[in-house]
Amino acid sequence: MSDNEKPKLGLSAPLGVRRTVETGKVKQSFSHGRSNTVIVETKKARIFRKPGDPAPVEAPEPAVAPVEVEAPAAVAAPRPAATPVAPPPPPRPQPAPITRPMTPLERREQQERLLREADEARMNALEDARRREEAAAREAIEEEKRRAEENRRAAEAPEAPPVVAEPAPAPEPVPVEPVVAEPVAEAPVAAAATTDEQAPARPGVVAPPPPRRFTPVIAPKRPERNRMGDDRRQSGKLTVTRALDDDAGGARARSLAALKRAREKDKRSHQSGPAAKQVRDVVVPEAITVAELANRMAERTADLVKSLFKMGTPVTSNQVIDQDTAELLVAEFGHNIRRVSESDIDIVTESDVDAPETLKPRAPVVTIMGHVDHGKTSLLDALRGTDVASGEAGGITQHIGAYMVTQKDGSKITFLDTPGHEAFSSMRARGADVTDIVVIVVAGDDGIRPQTIEAINHTKAANKPMIIAINKMDKPGSNPQRVREALLQYDVQVESMGGDVQEVEVSALAKTGLDELIEKIQLQAEVMELTANPDREAEGVVIEAQLDKGRGPVATILVRRGTLKTGDIFVVGPESGKVRALIDDKGKQVKSAGPSVPVEILGISGVPGAADQLTVVENEARAREVAAYRASVIQQKRTTTAPASLESMFSALRDKQAQQFPLVIKADAQGSVEAIIGSLQKIGNDDIQVRILSSGVGGITESDVSLAAASKAPIIGFNVRANAKAREIATRDQVALKYYDVIYDLLDDIRAAMAGQLGPEYFETVVGRAEVREVFSAGKHGKAAGLLVTEGFIKKDLRARLTRDDVIVYNGKIASLRRFKDDVAEVRAGLECGVTFEGSTDIKAGDYLETFEVEERARTL
Known part of the structure; x- marks a missing residue:
């Protein structure tokens, strides 16, 4: 066959008579279009002879077809067992000879058939290798179990003498006579084996052992060989066979992790039946989403949705279901339901009563009330030895101040100073509610005034004892007897006139009558036997709250019972937080505050409302849950409308007919915001009404200016100012910024502006x-x-x-x-x-x- 007649790589040669053994090139095809060309050659059988013997004569090459070869007369010397020779590959199947040349279609079909056969052979080899590795792994596990069992038995019987195993006698070597091997014709191994089996034994000649038939079983001990080269990616891959091969670098013990995995797998295989289902107590409120219910049941959300669909209720995972539907789901999944209402989330302190043996005496809380400019703050300054009144804007008190005064005998009294202006009626009511004793200050020269009457009514409504302090006795024209007589018409009878209400004549400027006032307060506190439990979680009430620029939300808290400590987690109204710092009335940081002690706390998530209750809880999750519930209740009250009636419909029509005067209000304290809103709502009439767009505590921000610009409303700043960015936006959008520090001036200006909007x-x-x-x-x-x-x-x-x-x-x-x-x-x-x-x-x-x-x-x- 000439070079031109040779077939291309990967294609079979034309049919015809040709040599059975030849050397050439074969193209190997792999996956992903890869291929490789290798040289195929046939090795001849090695023949052993003694020195001096003539060289064997090679058999002539058959001309047409391979013929059967008879068995050799002499037995060839056995080959060493240590160096086994790999058998040659099986002969390539040849197509049946035909008389006509193959067409391209037949040639392509033959190529595809050969490729399929090669792929099947490769897959069979891989499957055999995998089975051998699994068998070796199982043998290793069994060997490990056997060794562990032997060690356990040895440990259980230590007194038994060790048994020494005698070595087995070595087998005697079989003498082999040297025999000269005759030349053997070169033929395929498979053909020679078949001939030897079929040939009859000759007399007087020792029959040679039949050659080993080729089997696909790979010996477990084989030299480590990288067929594809040392630079291949998987050349260093560790297999079970290589790990158990003693010849490849010594024996390798299994890792502890592998043994542990094998034992866990064996343990799981011996377990029978599914694991027992865990039954949970599921807390279900009045309304709950499907996803949240699945989370509490530790079930898949899709399973709950599928169950509801089967019940005829197609829902999504975020849809809210009622308590009855949730109960059906809980029962279907095998759990126990525990019904709760939304109100159970909130903290109820009324039912929590301390045991009598845990109560200890506490300091009294005294609130000073009265008409504006009757000297309440000046009297408190005289008791404290400070000068707070001079620092008040306009000379009037516009916040509730809380102070603790230590007396000469070491006893302590907590004083609350409330505003006297009519706008701060809610503050006076709040002060009367959280106090133990009320001191009503009446000026001797001015007598009973409207806010004095209001303070008396608040005190009676709170059912608190009162002490009348007739002030300004140093001024000429003061008539205390006229004050005592004027009190009678309001059902207040002092002790000097046969009543049960204590009275005392004092002068804040001259500091006269102060000791007598303190004595009467202590006497009243002793009669009341004020006690509290300091060894419990703290509870308190918000006296005042504000937004400080540097410290954030700050609230003045009066502790009612328990001890408030730094680091406590609390909830106050719709806000929650963690106590970062406690500051007393003198501006010093303290570590804790007991009953009747007023402190400022830092670390609140937002500004709480005045008179909100503070309660210390066990963790932050509980605090956030209660705060979120309270916030939702407030939001619901704000958005829910009352049932319509004829009166409400007509009033709504009147309100729509009246002009609106929009305002944005920002103040320094929550109490000031309440007072300003309450006073402004009293200013309007049937022609014009105040509309509060927004109100809050803290400085004026950009969002406040943007809101006011949309409605062309002025912004009222009470003891606060706008930041630089807010001022810039206000100038650009022409929003009026009005600053006040006295509530009288604020109300007068708003009244005039509203009248100006109506026109003359x-x-x-x-x-x-x-x-x-x-x-x-x-x-x-x-x-x-x-x-x-x-x-x-x-x-x-x-x-x-x-x-x-x-x-x-x-x-x-x-x-x-x-x-x-x-x-x-x-x-x-x-x-x-x-x-x-x-x-x-x-x-x-x-x-x-x-x-x-x-x-x-x-x-x-």
Whole structure:
């Protein structure tokens, strides 16, 4: 066959008579289009001979086809067992000879068949290798178990003498006579084996052992060999066979992790039946989402949705279901349900009563109340030895202040100072509710005033004992007896007049009567036997709250019972937090605060409302849960409308008819915000009403300015200012920023602005009346009317109104006024005159004429 006639790589040669063994190149095909060309050659069998023997003569190469070879007369020397020779590959299957050349289609089908056979052989080899590795792994596990069992038995019987195993006798070597091997014809191994089996044994000749038949079983001990080269990626891969091969670098023990995995797998295989289902107690509120219910049941959400679908209720995972539906699901999945209502989430402190043996005496809480400018803060300054009144804006108190005063005998009294202005009624009510004793300050020269009466009513409503302090006794004209008598009409009878209410005459400036006031407070506290349990979680009430620029939300808390410590987790109203710092009334940081101690706390998530209850809880999750529930309740109250009624419908219509005066209010404290909103809502009337767009605690921010700009509303800042960015936006959007530090000035300016929005008022005054007697023709002016003035006077420049049967037919001005033929400026009652009107000729006898003046007045609220 010439070079031109040779087939291409990967293709089979044309059919015909050819040599059975030849050397050439074969193209190997792999996956992903890879291929490789290798050289195939056939190795000849090695023949052993003694030195000096003639070289064997090779058998002639068969010409046409391989012929059967007879068994050799002599037995060849056995090959060493240590160096086994790999058998040659099986002969390549040859197609049946045909008389015509193969077509391209047949050649392609033959190639595909050969490729399929090669792939099947490769897959079979891989499967055999995998089975051998699994068998070796199982043998290793069994060997490990056997060794562990032997070690256990040895440990259980230590007294038994060790048994020494005698070595087995070595087998005697079999003498082998050297035999000269005759030359053997080169033939395929498979053919030689078949010939030896079928040939009869010759007498006198030792039959050679039959050659080993090739089997696909790979010996467990084989030299480590990388077929694809040392630079292949998987050359260092560790297999079970390689790990158990003693010849490849010594024996390798199994790792502890592998042994542990094998034991776990064996343990799982011996377990029978599924694991027992865990039954849980599921807490279900009145409404719950499907996803949250699945989380509490530790079940898959898809399973719950599928169960609901089977019940005829197609829902999604985020849909809310009621308590009854949730109970059906819980029962179907085999859990126990525990029904709770939403109110159970909140903390109820009324039912938590301390045991009598845990109660200890505490300091009294005293609230000072009274009318504005009657000297409440000055009296407190005299008791504390400080000067708070001089620092108040406008000389009035606009916050609740909490102070603790230590007396000469070491006892302590907590004082709360409340505002006296009428706008701070809610503050006084709150102060009377959290206090133990109320001291009502009445000026000796001014007597009983409206806020004094309100303070008395708040004290009676809270059922608290009161002490009357008649102040300003150093001023001439002070009459304490007049004050005692005036108190009688409000059902307050002092001890000097036979009653049970203590009174004392004091002077804050001269510092007289202070010791007597302290004695009366201590006496009243001793009678009340004030006690609390300090060894429990703290509870308190918010006296005042504000947003500090540097410290964030700050709340003044009066501890009612327990001890508040740094690091406590608490919930206060709709806010929660963790106590970062406690600051007393003198500005010093403290570690804890017991009952009746006022402190400022830092670490709140937001500004709470005044009078909100503070409660220490066990963890942050509980605090967030309670705070979220309270916030949802507040939101629901804000968005829920009351049932409609005729009265509410008419009031809503009136409110819509009235003009709106929008405002944005920011103040330094929560109590100030309440007072400002309450006072502004009293200013409006049927024509105009205040509308609070937003209110809050803290400085004026960009969001406040943006909200005000949308409604063209001014921003009220009470003891706060706007930041630089807010001022820039306010200037750009022309939003008015108004700052105040005294509530009087704020209310006066808002009242004036609201009146200015309504504009001035116009008042009409009738000046004269006249009756039309005759109607005359007036040429180019149309018609003229002859009048008899019956009341007042008629003027030319005044506005006039012509009525006919009490219906206005003309409203305008008098064009001309004449008496006889002369123009006059005024005609009084009892006289006749003639008039013409601008642009009107509808005049008849019997009509009436009214002249009136319009007066413009500035509007007031």
